[in-house]
Amino acid sequence: MTSVTARAPGRVNLIGDHTDYNGGLCLPFAVPMSTTTVARPRGDDRLRIRSKAFPKSWTGRLDDLTLDGRDTIPDWVRYVTGVLWAAREDGWPLPGLDLVIDSELPLGSGLSSSAALECSVAIAVGTLVDRPLDPGSRQPLAELCRRAETEYVGAPTGGMDQLASLLGKPDHAVLIDFADLSVRQVPLALREAGLVVLVTDTGTAHQLAGPDSGYAQRRAECDAAAAVLDLPRIGLAWADDLSRLEDDVQRARARHVLSESARVEDVLAAVAAGDWTAVGAILTASHTSLRGDFDASTPALDLAVFTAVDAGALGARLTGGGFGGSAIALVEEERADVVREAVDAAFADAELATPTHLTVLPSAGASVSRSG
Ligand code: ADP
Ligand code: MG
Helix, strand or coil, X not given: CCCEEEEEEEEEEEECCCCHXXXXXXXXXXXXXXXXXXXXXXXXXXXXXXXXXXXXXXXXXXXXXXXXXXXXXXXXXXXXXXXXXXXXXXXXXCCCEEEEEEECCCCCCCCCHHHHHHHHHHHHHHHHCCCCCCCCCHHHHHHHHHHHHHHHHCCCCCCHHHHHHHHCECCEEEEEECCCCEEEEEECCCCCCCEEEEEEECCCCCCCCCCCCHHHHHHHHXXXXXXXCCCCCHHHCCHHHHHHCCCHHHHHXXXXXXXXXXXXXXXXXHHHCCCHHHHHHHHHHHHHHHHCCCCCCCXXXXXXXXXXXXXXXXXXXXXXXXXXXXEEEEEEHHHHHHHHHHHHHHHHHCCCCCCXXXXXXXXXXXXXXXXX
């Protein structure tokens, strides 16, 4: 095999934010935009990694794929070398590699360009070393990529993004139960219902990596709440347990996690009943909880969400963790332009930079597009 081209999509999380690392439920779907990696084996032990999103390529060696070796590697390259590191830990016999990466996804805006990058690299390289992409390998590959992002890059993500990218399916969402890591593709026939999801990137990049990020703080608060209740993760608590949390902040964080998982179940019931108005209302309730109890919103996200609802969206919420990044709105297709223009006007009034928008529908998961 001389080269493999693999694509892996980004994702939008319809509902279920900050539930992944807490043992709760979430419901993402793969979007049409993806990242593509072309992988070529080399005859030596060198690694050459290039992304069209960055001017400089990086060159190193297989021996650099250690946790200590990562310190001198540029931030963006670590998402790639992290996957190669995790693959080697799993015993993949890696040759030297040339990797060329190209993406249609905005970076750092909540559509999970990081997971798309990791998954496309893992699939392309896996195909080269006889770890082919098949139904049984998708979930383990997602776990490999999650480990790369958590243990090597240092962004403590829960694994939703990688599972959505690998297990997405047209007109379906991916229901993930992080209590037991079970995954199920569930119908989400937005297209048939004449609906789209409007994604508004507020242009304020969210920063999830690093020990001081809001994400890491929330995660620590959730872990602390779980420890008080003597549980491994706070999502495994019952609603009755909340009163045993004396710390107001911990109780609020836990209340979000538990109510958010309940809302995922409510959305599933409303989708099954074809009640899209109810789905929208639950999405907006999710935002209220993320803004209040979880304190993960920003003024720009609030403006995008509440303007969209005022302009006729069925519901809206921040997505992908918050602290900046993107909001989504569930909108009738023919109303999407009106909502978009209303959000742009509100941002202009607030003297915020014009946001960027995309409309998405649940799309196919990762694939190998070419090998030869
Ligand atoms: P998101 O996953 O929501 O886009 P993250 O902060 O998790 O945001 O990941 C964004 C980071 O992932 C970028 O800053 C960059 O380091 C890396 N990344 C993602 N896509 C690419 C790409 N195509 N080329 C190089 N680096 C990328
Ligand atoms: Mg990410």
